[in-house]
Amino acid sequence: MASTGLASLDNLLGSDGYPDRSAILIVGAPGLGKEALSYWFTHSGLIQQEFCLYVTKRSTTEILKDARAFGVDFQSRVPFWIARDGGQMKSDLKDLAALSFNIKDVLKKNANRRIRIVFDALSALLMLNSSETIYNFLGNLFDEVKKYDAVLVSTVEDGMHQPQTIVAMQELFDGVVEFRLYEEGLRVTPLLRIRKMLGVQPQAGYYNFSFSSNGMEVSAYVK
Amino acid sequence: MPTLSSYEIEELVGSILVLLIFCYAIFWSFNIRSGLSVKLYRRQILGIGLVSIGLAYFSFVLDGGGVLLNPCSATAAGCPPGDLVNTLSFALLFFAPLPLFYWTDLSILAARESDPLGHDYFHWSRLRIILWTVILFTLAVVMITIIYDAVIHYPNPNLINPSEGIFQGLVGFSFITILSLPLASSAVLLPLIWKRSKDLALRRHLKWFALAALFFGFGILFSLSYGQVGILSFVFEGLACILLALSGYFFYKSARATTPLYSFSEKIEAK
Numbered sequence: 119m120a121s122t123g124l125a126s127l128d129n130l131l132g133s134d135g136y137p138d139r140s141a142i143l144i145v146g147a148p149g150l151g152k153e154a155l156s157y158w159f160t161h162s163g164l165i166q167q168e169f170c171l172y173v174t175k176r177s178t179t180e181i182l183k184d185a186r187a188f189g190v191d192f193q194s195r196v197p198f199w200i201a202r203d204g205g206q207m208k209s210d211l212k213d214l215a216a217l218s219f220n221i222k223d224v225l226k227k228n229a230n231r232r233i234r235i236v237f238d239a240l241s242a243l244l245m246l247n248s249s250e251t252i253y254n255f256l257g258n259l260f261d262e263v264k265k266y267d268a269v270l271v272s273t274v275e276d277g278m279h280q281p282q283t284i285v286a287m288q289e290l291f292d293g294v295v296e297f298r299l300y301e302e303g304l305r306v307t308p309l310l311r312i313r314k315m316l317g318v319q320p321q322a323g324y325y326n327f328s329f330s331s332n333g334m335e336v337s338a339y340v341k
Numbered sequence: 342m343p344t345l346s347s348y349e350i351e352e353l354v355g356s357i358l359v360l361l362i363f364c365y366a367i368f369w370s371f372n373i374r375s376g377l378s379v380k381l382y383r384r385q386i387l388g389i390g391l392v393s394i395g396l397a398y399f400s401f402v403l404d405g406g407g408v409l410l411n412p413c414s415a416t417a418a419g420c421p422p423g424d425l426v427n428t429l430s431f432a433l434l435f436f437a438p439l440p441l442f443y444w445t446d447l448s449i450l451a452a453r454e455s456d457p458l459g460h461d462y463f464h465w466s467r468l469r470i471i472l473w474t475v476i477l478f479t480l481a482v483v484m485i486t487i488i489y490d491a492v493i494h495y496p497n498p499n500l501i502n503p504s505e506g507i508f509q510g511l512v513g514f515s516f517i518t519i520l521s522l523p524l525a526s527s528a529v530l531l532p533l534i535w536k537r538s539k540d541l542a543l544r545r546h547l548k549w550f551a552l553a554a555l556f557f558g559f560g561i562l563f564s565l566s567y568g569q570v571g572i573l574s575f576v577f578e579g580l581a582c583i584l585l586a587l588s589g590y591f592f593y594k595s596a597r598a599t600t601p602l603y604s605f606s607e608k609i610e611a612k
Contacts, residue, residue: 147600148455149382175459202459211457242457245539277542277601278455299376301602308376329378
């Protein structure tokens with residue numbers, strides 16, 4: 119298992135983290151803080167001296183600043199960046215083939231290590247390409263990732279794409295964690311739900327969550 | 342409490358109904374905001390709330406509620422020139438465009454966040470600093486001018502009492518600056534962003550906001566015109582009320598469009 123970096127989420131998954139050799143999708147609307155899971159996941163891997171690859175459409179400066187806001191400090195240890203600026207490799211989202219090649223190349227060079235991959239460019243790629251193209255891209259990528267001792271975590275923005283696109287993406291991944299705003303009468307509550315997770319029986323139901331500098335607190339939601 | 346005619350009472354009821362709809366929009370803005378964690382999106386939806394508050398106040402005052410807020414406006418003599426309420430109302434006008442610019446600023450920043458290639462639309466990251474500086478500096482100058490004028494020329498401040506005054510030109514120019522920059526940036530830049538963006542949620546949000554602003558504009562137009570159209574004044578006043586109410590509803594839709602809202606599934610709840 120690859121720890122999520124958040125003890126509360128590890129407990130919720132019913133194990134010590136995400137299953138090995140799996141691809142996990144975190145779905146949530148902009149503003150709910152789902153990126154924090156990527157930061158904590160990476161941070162956990164870096165502490166355990168695993169190889170961490172962060173593929174993003176943003177610059178490393180933006181990621182580092184955002185991560186600090188969630189209490190994650192990458193100062194002493196940093197992942198391998200494929201980013202718009204500031205990374206060891208540049209992420210050109212207009213060239214899927216090059217992106218795929220770069221990711222596979224990095225994985226190959228670190229084949230003897232435990233690997234964690236964060237891929238937060240999925241929404242951007244869905245805007246630039248057809249769903250079918252991205253579906254094929256991801257299928258190809260997952261085949262490669264699962265050759266290694268690796269776990270991939272990806273985020274996608276809910277509300278930005280057609281609902282059927284999100285459903286199709288969810289089918290492709292081994293695990294899905296949802297962050298959503300739920301409406302109950304006049305009340306709006308942000309809740310987390312484990313939609314599915316490969317090989318483990320996560321706890322069913324909805325959960326309140328809140329972020330602090332120590333991580334994420336989770337508690338069962340009572341209507 | 343001033344004595345109101347039946348017509349004024351009808352106007353007042355209409356303006357209260359409009360106010361309630363705007364209050365609903367404001368409630369939902371803050372309600373949704375409370376569920377978000379990221380500053381940018383919390384501020385963006387705060388912007389909708391602040392714009393709704395400003396326009397709710399403005400439409401209430403203009404559309405018949407003014408008699409409640411400023412009783413002396415209902416009297417034949419009107420208000421004395423140096424009246425504090427008039428001075429404050431005048432000063433508040435200059436703050437009115439600020440929420441609009443605040444929301445515009447954050448919407449353009451949010452558009453950049455969702456842009457797949459991270460385009461800095463219109464070099465907004467730099468342009469916004471210049472615009473904010475101009476607006477806030479102008480606002481500071483005009484507030485100092487208003488306060489100085491009210492204190493020095495009490496009880497007949499030059500700004501409220503039309504007469505010569507070097508301050509009037511300054512204040513008039515400042516008002517145009519403070520009003521035009523937010524209006525221009527929202528009216529020109531946001532439609533371009535709407536056209537370019539592939540973010541469905543952002544496009545929905547901007548669409549509803551544009552409708553709300555359009556209906557509000559027409560509502561105010563009818564509200565200001567009803568006194569000029571004689572026998573049709575009832576029609577115009579009724580139309581103004583309907584348009585303003587719809588505007589409030591569209592602000593509510595705009596707030597809801599910022600992020601998907603879900604209902605609970607019974608299947609999940611049954612363990």
